[in-house]
Every structure is written in C-alpha cells, then in structure tokens.
Amino acid sequence: MARRPTILDVAKAAGVSKSTVSLVVRGSETVKDSTREIVREAMRDLGYVYNRSAATLRSASSGLIGLVINDLRNPFFTEFAASLQMYLAEQGYATVIANTDEDPELQNRTIASLCEHGLSGLILSPAYGQEDAIAAELHKAAVPTIQVFRRLEVLGSRVPFIAPDYETGSALATRHLMDQGCKRIAFLGGLPERPVTRERMSAYLSALKDENIEPLVLTGETSRSFGRSMAPKLRQTYSDVDGVLCFNDLVALGLLAGCSEHGPRVGKDLRVIGIDDIEDCQDSHPPLSSVSCDIPNLAHTAAHHLLEWIQEGRRPDAVLRTPVSLVCRTSSTGR
Incomplete structure (x- = not known):
C-alpha cells in the first residue's frame, strides 16, 4: 500500500x-x-x-509554548525562564526554551523551527539586528506572540510588549545615591545604540539635570568582565566618582569584584546599585543594592496575558509595565 x-x-x-x-x-x-x-x-x-x-x-492537545531568550547565560533570564516554565506547567502547558546568544540569524531559524512543531504561543526576548527578517518570521508564524524586556521598533504595536518599569527604577536608584550624599554619579554599562540602554539611562540623566549635576556615562558590555575591568579606571581616571548606577547586576557584581582587588571601598568611598535584583545580589561582598523587577511576578504576568490571548482571544495592551522597587543593601548604604 x-x-x-x-x-x-x-x-x-x-x-x-x-x-x-x-x-x-x-x-x-x-x-x-x-x-x-x-x-x-x-x-x-x-x-x-x-x-x-x-x-x-493535535492543536488542542499540544499546549506548547515557545520561550526564545537572547542570553540565557545571564542569571536574570534564567530565573525568568524557570518561573515562567513552572507557572505554565501549572496551567497544563509545556515550555520549549531556546537561547539565541544575541544572534538574530539563529533567532529567526529557531522561531521558524519551533513554529513548525505547532506552538500555541511564543514569548520572545529578542536579539537586536535583522529586524525586518524577524518581523517577517513572526508574521508568517501567525501565533500569539509577546515581547519581553526588549522591544523591536519595527514590530510597532503588532506584537505586545511587557517589561519592568525601568525608568522608574532608574529614578529611584539615582535619587537614592543622591540621598546618600553622592556628588559625582556615573552610569556604567550598556551599549549606547540599544533602546534598552537609553531607557535604563533616561531617568538617571533627568535626575542629574534637575540637580545641575554633570552626567558621566561609561557604556560597554553588559557583563561581569566589563564591570570588573572598570574598577581600576574609576580609581585612576574618575577618582571623583562616588556613586555608580550600573546597567544591570552583572556589571555591578563585576565592579564589586574589581573594587575588592583595586579599590575604592564599596559602600564607603563608592556606592553602587545594579538593576534586576538577581539572587546573587544577596550573597555578594558587600551585598548589592539593586532595582528589583520581581522576576516571579513578571513571569506570571507574561504567561497570564499570553494564555488569555490563546484561550480567550483577549490580546494584551500594546505596552505593559510591571512595577519595580529599590532594594537597598550595603553596597549603597554602607550599613
């Protein structure tokens, strides 16, 4: 036959x-x-x-959600992926997690491959680059898709976006450093051409402008190694800097490690704050102050809105910001 x-x-x-x-x-x-x-x-x-x-x-029984992340080496994304997967499992959905390692070409191939296996929905923290190609791939996939953390401008409002309120977090952190008596505050890390960097930096720039303080922006990779490499530079070239807001916790933790070797003394001569509040912040030396994005709540919110879209046809708002808070520890308070 x-x-x-x-x-x-x-x-x-x-x-x-x-x-x-x-x-x-x-x-x-x-x-x-x-x-x-x-x-x-x-x-x-x-x-x-x-x-x-x-x-x-097949469609009714698949219950498969794709989670495509730009950098799973970052503990923030790992914590988010774990929280999201556990919540979706409680709702009867399986999650396929993929890391694109900031490679837009790999990202497009990954999405195409996942969709061929019959995804019910997709959550994407996109890599930058080849934005027209990813827009075409998502259009072809035709499954409910939500962007998280990063937003590709080419997608406009067609693909909803959920992220922490980084602008408020940056404002809280900068104001806290001022309240601690910092007179020369630097922003450290992040690539300047990326929207997410400009977003995390915007309230820092506004707060300093309000106080007639000259900003100092030292952009670079969003990694521990970059933060560590900046410790001797702060001591030698920017010795007047007494406060630092870092792009993320990885940069801040690297800076703490570098300062432990070269100075200045964190929490005394230099006050440091990160963004994301990953678990490592509690166990660093000294413990790192950070803008908490409440990762479990963020994952729950993204999953909830995606499942509402899949199950009830209720599309999320084009942009949704989740609340943040400042967690003060020794690196900024000295206590």
Missing part, C-alpha cells in the same frame, strides 16, 4: 516551510496569493488531503 502524502511532502514539493503549508490549509490570509497557489498545486499533484479533525485534536 502506498504511503499517504504528508504535510512535509507538500512543503518539500512546493519549496516552502511546513508552517506555510499549515497556514494555507487553515485558510490564513497571511500567505501571499502566489505562494498559496503553489502550495495548493503541490497538494493536488500529491493527492494530499487535509484531515481537519486530526489537526484540531
């Missing part, structure tokens, strides 16, 4: 992806007319018959 042709056979014959064939048989309007006709011609030539009942059963 001859084998019945499958959707993969159609995709191969038409020269398109499995997800494109799936969109055609479901009647999606996102596929170009010319592509739709090529797919249908391949179906006729192969004698492929779409089993809608079987497809409905």
